[in-house]
Amino acid sequence: MPDSRRSNCPVSCTLEIIGDKWTLLVIRDLIMGKKTYSEFEQSPESIPTNILAERLKRLQSHGIVRRNQYQERPPRYAYELTDKGKALKPVLLAMMKWGHENLADTLSLEDIRRMQK
Amino acid sequence: MPDSRRSNCPVSCTLEIIGDKWTLLVIRDLIMGKKTYSEFEQSPESIPTNILAERLKRLQSHGIVRRNQYQERPPRYAYELTDKGKALKPVLLAMMKWGHENLADTLSLEDIRRMQK
DNA sequence: TCCAGTAACTTGTAAAATACAAGTAACGGG
DNA sequence: CCCGTTACTTGTATTTTACAAGTTACTGGA
Numbered sequence: 286m287p288d289s290r291r292s293n294c295p296v297s298c299t300l301e302i303i304g305d306k307w308t309l310l311v312i313r314d315l316i317m318g319k320k321t322y323s324e325f326e327q328s329p330e331s332i333p334t335n336i337l338a339e340r341l342k343r344l345q346s347h348g349i350v351r352r353n354q355y356q357e358r359p360p361r362y363a364y365e366l367t368d369k370g371k372a373l374k375p376v377l378l379a380m381m382k383w384g385h386e387n388l389a390d391t392l393s394l395e396d397i398r399r400m401q402k
Numbered sequence: 403m404p405d406s407r408r409s410n411c412p413v414s415c416t417l418e419i420i421g422d423k424w425t426l427l428v429i430r431d432l433i434m435g436k437k438t439y440s441e442f443e444q445s446p447e448s449i450p451t452n453i454l455a456e457r458l459k460r461l462q463s464h465g466i467v468r469r470n471q472y473q474e475r476p477p478r479y480a481y482e483l484t485d486k487g488k489a490l491k492p493v494l495l496a497m498m499k500w501g502h503e504n505l506a507d508t509l510s511l512e513d514i515r516r517m518q519k
Numbered sequence: 520t521c522c523a524g525t526a527a528c529t530t531g532t533a534a535a536a537t538a539c540a541a542g543t544a545a546c547g548g549g
Numbered sequence: 550c551c552c553g554t555t556a557c558t559t560g561t562a563t564t565t566t567a568c569a570a571g572t573t574a575c576t577g578g579a
Contacts (some may be wrong), residue, residue, distance in 0.1 A: 291447040295501025295508035296430050296494060302505075305536090313413050322556050330408035333538050338557060359546040361555070369504050376500055377413060379492040381428040384412025387486050388419075391412035422565095439527050450567050455528060476575035478526070 302347055303373070307332055308340050309380070312366070312373055315350065317401065320363040344370070419464055420490070424449055425457050426497070429483070429490055434518065437480040461487070463480065 291297050303309055310332065314325050325337055341364060344350035349370035355363045366373075378394075385393045392400075408414050427449065431442050442454055458481060458493055461467035466487035472480045483490075501508045508515075 292445075293508055294427075294430070294446070294514070294518060295505065295510075297427060297447050298505045298508050299497045299501040300423050302456045304421070304426070306417050306421040307537095309417060309421070310411075313411075323554080326556095328409075329411070330414050334557070335539090335559085336537065351411065358466055359544095360556070370493060372500055372504060375496040379496045380416045381412045383489055383493060385417040387489060388415045391415050393412075397411070401517065424566095440525080443527095450530070452530085452568090453566070463577095476526075 299376075302349075303345075303376075307336055308344070308378065309373075311337070311344065312349070313371065313372065313377055315364060315366045316374060316377060317397075320365065322362065322364075325364075337369055349373070419460075420493075424453055425461070426490075426494065428454070428461070429458055429466070429487065430494055432481060432483045432487070433491055433494060434514075437482065439479065439481075442481075466490070478519075 288308055290301065293375065303312070310328065310330055311325055314328055319325060319328075322341075324347065325341075326334060341350060341352070345352060347369075348367055351365050351367055353363045353365065381394055381397075384391045408419065420429070426443055426447065427447055431445055436442060436445075439454065439458070442449065442458075443451060458467060458469070462469060464486075465484055468482050468484055469484065470480050472478055495511075498511060502510045
């Protein structure tokens with residue numbers, strides 16, 4: 286579904302998928318190993334729950350994220366990045382680097398890794 | 403003006419500045435050598451003029467873009483990236499690469515460079 | 520001198536997206 | 550049987566975006 290692109294510029298087309306304030310945060314969480322809906326909700330930025338649900342569906346429809354039911358009763362789901370989704374990692378890393386180097390009081394990759402443990 | 407950030411994650415803070423469908427297209431144009439308001443308006447994505455004006459002001463307020471009056475009468479202005487703005491180039495390049503490799507019918511950097519001439 | 524044209528915007532408003540609060544379904548554990 | 554948890558959905562107010570039109574400050578040509 287290319288549903289009428291603005292142009293065939295790869296940057297423009299990419300922004301039509303991930304160009305907003307929340308989508309890349311979900312992808313960040315997935316890269317950091319988070320898997321479930323409630324884990325995404327618990328991230329410090331407090332994404333509104335309807336936005337989270339909508340973004341996860343969008344990302345699935347674009348083949349960036351996959352949803353697996355890992356338990357029958359009660360039903361539980363794990364989200365994960367596809368190869369196409371994992372390929373976004375360089376975009377995330379470039380943003381992380383820029384943010385850390387150019388915006389005051391932002392964490393480095395090392396700070397974040399330390400907090401994971 | 404950090405005007406109440408969602409968190410101190412560098413990705414989140416970066417997205418609060420450039421996280422939308424238009425801002426990075428303006429930065430793309432600046433990287434490609436465009437300088438004036440009307441050149442940005444003429445890009446194939448057809449950015450609404452009020453959005454363009456608002457984004458240019460935002461980018462100036464964040465020290466990413468600078469506006470120079472290069473002519474008195476009639477007044478004419480050239481926009482350009484600051485060092486902080488130029489540092490976003492890796493983000494753009496990563497998006498360009500992802501888009502070209504993962505979205506159908508998008509151009510490569512080489513295609514784009516060819517069209518410039 | 521008057522008029523069309525261009526650059527760089529601003530203003531008004533309708534439509535769409537987002538934020539916030541509340542509610543629902545399907546359990547499991549005490 | 551009631552409380553808590555996961556994974557959402559629904560409704561509505563607020564904010565953002567899109568589209569159209571208008572403004573200011575000129576230049577160049579008839």
